[in-house]
Amino acid sequence: MAHINQIDPFDFVIFGATGDLTMRKLLPAFLRRFHAQEFTADARIVCVARSAHTPEKFRQQVRATLKEFAPETAKDSAVLERFLELVTYVALDATKPESDWTDLKAVLADPSRTRVFYLATAPGLYAPLCAALSTHGLITPLTRVVLEKPIGVDLKTATEINDGVGRFFAEDAIYRIDHYLGKEGVQNLLALRFANPVLEKLWNSDAIAHVQITAAETVGVGTRGAYYDESGAMRDMVQNHLLQVLCMLAMDAPASLSADDLRNEKLKVLNALRPMTPDMVRLNVIRGQYVAGRIDEQKVCGYTEDLGRSRSSHTETFVAIRTKIRTSRWGNTPFYLRTGKRMAAKTTEIVLQLRPQVWSIFSNTPSPGRLVIRIGPEEGVSLVLATKDPGVGGFRVRNADLSMSYEKQFNIAYHDSYERLLLDAVRGNPALFIRRDEVEASWRWIEPILTSWREAQSPLEPYPAGSWGPASTRALLARDGALWHEDMLT
Numbered sequence: 001m002a003h004i005n006q007i008d009p010f011d012f013v014i015f016g017a018t019g020d021l022t023m024r025k026l027l028p029a030f031l032r033r034f035h036a037q038e039f040t041a042d043a044r045i046v047c048v049a050r051s052a053h054t055p056e057k058f059r060q061q062v063r064a065t066l067k068e069f070a071p072e073t074a075k076d077s078a079v080l081e082r083f084l085e086l087v088t089y090v091a092l093d094a095t096k097p098e099s100d101w102t103d104l105k106a107v108l109a110d111p112s113r114t115r116v117f118y119l120a121t122a123p124g125l126y127a128p129l130c131a132a133l134s135t136h137g138l139i140t141p142l143t144r145v146v147l148e149k150p151i152g153v154d155l156k157t158a159t160e161i162n163d164g165v166g167r168f169f170a171e172d173a174i175y176r177i178d179h180y181l182g183k184e185g186v187q188n189l190l191a192l193r194f195a196n197p198v199l200e201k202l203w204n205s206d207a208i209a210h211v212q213i214t215a216a217e218t219v220g221v222g223t224r225g226a227y228y229d230e231s232g233a234m235r236d237m238v239q240n241h242l243l244q245v246l247c248m249l250a251m252d253a254p255a256s257l258s259a260d261d262l263r264n265e266k267l268k269v270l271n272a273l274r275p276m277t278p279d280m281v282r283l284n285v286i287r288g289q290y291v292a293g294r295i296d297e298q299k300v301c302g303y304t305e306d307l308g309r310s311r312s313s314h315t316e317t318f319v320a321i322r323t324k325i326r327t328s329r330w331g332n333t334p335f336y337l338r339t340g341k342r343m344a345a346k347t348t349e350i351v352l353q354l355r356p357q358v359w360s361i362f363s364n365t366p367s368p369g370r371l372v373i374r375i376g377p378e379e380g381v382s383l384v385l386a387t388k389d390p391g392v393g394g395f396r397v398r399n400a401d402l403s404m405s406y407e408k409q410f411n412i413a414y415h416d417s418y419e420r421l422l423l424d425a426v427r428g429n430p431a432l433f434i435r436r437d438e439v440e441a442s443w444r445w446i447e448p449i450l451t452s453w454r455e456a457q458s459p460l461e462p463y464p465a466g467s468w469g470p471a472s473t474r475a476l477l478a479r480d481g482a483l484w485h486e487d488m489l490t
């Protein structure tokens with residue numbers, strides 16, 4: 001087992017503990033870290049929601065959930081049962097003034113322990129929840145608060161949430177989570193770039209013709225239709241995950257790996273994104289919605305049917321954006337961002353397309369080569385280069401792939417990104433969490449696109465489930481003489 005620094009006893013309180021995120025992600029992540037002995041049986045995981053469960057009934061539900069979402073770990077029943085002893089449940093409507101907080105206060109009696117409040121509820125509850133924590137005297141000097149995304153639906157609401165939470169917590173105690181920053185492949189951008197001088201020297205417009213960042217999913221909206229239909233792909237994925245990946249990819253070297261050095265560099269990228277005018281939105285942004293199609297030979301419904309509605313929806317389930325970063329490093333390189341539900345494959349990846357040679361001595365020239373950074377589901381890196389086509393008679397050049405898979409190289413099982421982030425919050429390491437000014441800068445860039453869509457009543461282009469998005473997505477790159485990665489492979 002890898003060397004692990006065990007964490008001192010802590011109290012981790014999850015508001016929204018009966019919800020989808022807690023059940024599918026947070027509790028399975030804690031179980032895996034407990035199994036890895038990253039913390040001991042002295043820790044407590046206090047689950048809070050309004051539903052009237054007893055702690056025992058709640059544990060039964062958690063036991064079943066863990067068997068479903070962390071089966072490889074939950075099959076060790078001794079570990080599972082010891083873990084369940086750390087989990088307790090408090091029924092509480094956290095935003096009603098008349099609610100009785102006695103039980104929660106009783107569990108949190110020791111102010112000398114690190115205390116984390118994880119707000120896995122609708123974002124509109126974050127500020128009232130923090131006010132209630134303050135009223136009930138639960139914020140100690142060792143307390144942090146973790147906020148789930150999305151922080152607001154636009155700049156105004158994000159600012160209100162940040163102000164509301166900021167009344168009760170100092171900025172360095174506020175951990176805004178973006179689970180993409182917990183992914184190995186995203187963190188590996190730091191190592192690839194700043195531990196390999198040869199790559200860092202190429203990391204600019206002189207060598208890179210364009211960059212693609214894709215987060216494609218085959219799933220539809222599932223049980224989260226009510227949330228998603230209000231949000232759409234731009235707020236759900238682009239404003240947070242895709243822009244954070246873009247920042248990690250495009251930023252200059254931070255002075256150190258400290259939280260503020262990293263965040264200062266990321267912020268510069270967000271502020272350097274070319275602002276979107278309505279004309280630019282029309283030319284550079286595509287919004288789509290899936291209709292019925294096939295995925296893995298199975299028929300799947302369109303978005304409206306997935307919502308279980310007869311009336312249509314104007315929410316985008318796909319976005320593609322062409323943008324530029326106004327810096328001397330990147331000014332001449334288009335960046336393409338793309339995300340969608342019900343696409344042809346589940347893949348999150350970055351492609352850096354290298355520039356072609358200005359002159360070639362070979363009669364045939366293969367494609368100029370590229371670096372592909374796979375973030376999920378299988379993590380790894382491939383460098384596609386030109387090589388001699390083996391054989392006698394003539395001299396041809398073709399592309400070959402130097403490929404590294406994390407799993408094969410390091411013999412590790414994939415860890416869910418929440419595992420790292422939950423325990424970083426307990427440890428008090430905010431480097432992989434988002435600072436207030438980053439969130440607000442992201443909204444500042446996204447908002448004109450949303451406004452322009454609304455005001456121009458932008459069309460929503462249909463795409464069949466199981467495809468790579470609306471037909472116009474190809475044209476977005478064709479304008480620059482470029483191809484999406486999947487088209488390079490055919």
Ligand SMILES: NC(=O)C1=CN([C@@H]2O[C@H](COP(=O)(O)OP(=O)(O)OC[C@H]3O[C@@H](n4cnc5c(N)ncnc54)[C@H](OP(=O)(O)O)[C@@H]3O)[C@@H](O)[C@H]2O)C=CC1
Pocket residue numbers: 015016017018019020021022048049050051092093094095096119120121122123125148149150224
């Ligand atoms: N699900 C996911 O995959 C992801 C979710 N997120 C974010 O995480 C947050 C939670 O999402 P999700 O789990 O899907 O949402 P759910 O709607 O499934 O869960 C919401 C939870 O909040 C509880 N709750 C609601 N009101 C109160 C209240 N007044 N006091 C105490 N508890 C309350 C609900 O329980 P009860 O009804 O029992 O009170 C429930 O446990 C959201 O901000 C979402 O955007 C972010 C990324 C991914």
Ligand SMILES: O=C1O[C@H](COP(=O)(O)O)[C@@H](O)[C@H](O)[C@H]1O
Pocket residue numbers: 215217236237348376
């Ligand atoms: O935050 C979210 O992310 C997931 C995709 O995450 P991944 O780790 O599977 O790539 C997305 O399905 C969800 O809609 C969104 O809220």
